[in-house]
Amino acid sequence: MFCLKSTCELICLLVAICMLTSQSLADDQDFMEDFLKREYSLAKPYRGLGFSSSSQWDLMGTAMVTPDQVRLTPDMQSRQGAVWSRIPLFLKDWELNVHFKIHGQGKKNLHGDGLALWLTKDRMQNGPVFGNMNQFTGLGIFVDTYPNADKTHDRTFPYISMMLGNGTLLYDHDRDGRTTELGGCSAMARNAVYDTFLLVRYSKHRLTLMVDVDGKQEWKECADVTGVRIPLGYFFGASSATGDLSDNHDIISMKLYQLTVEQTPEEEEEEEVTIPRVDNMEQFNVEVEEEGASGVHLFFTLLFSVLGLSVLAVVGIILYGRWKENKRKRFY
Ligand SMILES: [Ca+2]
Incomplete structure (x- = not known):
């Protein structure tokens, strides 16, 4: 009788432990899922991507969805394709994990041009920068193969x-x-045997770029810049272009994770920037035209134009007056 009771107790205890463990595992999963922002992420299965009104992404140019990837360009000349998020990003601290694949028939350097990832003010634009517009506003990350x-x-x-x-x-x-590069690294990401990944982390104005292209499942630092300020409300995208040379440029997934970062009171009160910039820009030898500076420049240009025109008008009136007087003198 005693034995039966203790066996019952033991079973109850085991069941209770199992329930608690599975509950905490489920909590962990919820916890992780909270950080993955599905509305900004692109992953398999790409149901309705680019077509259905409920899709959070738009396709452009030659980009097409297959069961295994979003192919931005096929391995054919003069193609341009892109995929753009429809939802502006209003997260301050985030991490973007991109699984991509660049592959093709071209040997040695006879392939191109690569692909780019974007977080920019404008979306769905055609242009010469890996299939996107030049003079863009925001972040561009280039996987340049040529x-x-x-x-x-x-x-x-x-x-x-x-x-x-x-x-x-x-x-x-x-x-x-x-001339405008903030940092970078070489990465054997074309026709790679392994899956190729890229990680962009933006937290507390620090922008870090990491790569995983050699199958070691570990991130290798590629670039790290502090004092970076990217305005909120920009769009994620990926684009690619081929010219005389070509490659398949594929995006397999783009997963955005929100980072939970404690903000100091000063950081919370910090004003949002309206134009992207990097503090201490001179360290990168990049020429940046400040918004304020161009405003002042415009003001002085206008001021001097008005002054110049006034002087011309006064001189004109004086000359006209003299000419009229001379004319009158000749009549008398
Ligand atoms: Ca190039």
Whole structure:
């Protein structure tokens, strides 16, 4: 009798432990799911992507959805394709994990041009920067597979780099963006045997870029910049272009995670920027035209134009007066 009772107790105890454990596992899962922001993420199955009104993404150009990927361009010449989020991003601290694949028939350097990831003010634009507009406003990350500045030989391609555009800065394709680059690294991400990933983290104005392209399941730092300010309300996107040279450029997933970061009272009161910028910009040797500076410039241009016109008008009136007087003198 005693034995039966203790067996019952033991079973009850085991059941209780099992229930508690599974509950805490479920809680952990909920916890993780809370951080993955589905509305900003693109992942399999891509149901209705680009077509249904409930989809959070739009397709553009040659981009097409297959069961395994969103193919931005096929391995064919002169193609441009993109996928853009429809929802503006209003998260301050986040991490974007991108699973991508670049592959094709071209040997040696006979392939191109690569793909780009975006977090920008404008979306769904055509243009020369990996299939997106130049003079963009926001963040651009380029997986550049073709060395355009081929005489430089200072880096191995594919080369991944990042740039912050303010609406006036130009990405120089002929120099593979060297003049405006905030940081970058070489990464053997083309025709790779392993799955290739890229991680962008933006937290407390620090922008970190990491890559995982050699199947080691660990992140390797690629670029790290502090003092980066990206306004809220921008759109995620990915684009690609081929020219004379081509490749398949695929996005398998783009997963956005919200980071929980404690803010100091000063950070909470910090004013939002309206134009992207990097503090201590001179360290990157990037020429940035300040919004304020261009306003002042415009003011003085107008002021001097008005002054110049006034002087001309006064001189004109005086000359006209003299001419009239001379004319009158001649009549008398
Ligand atoms: Ca290039």
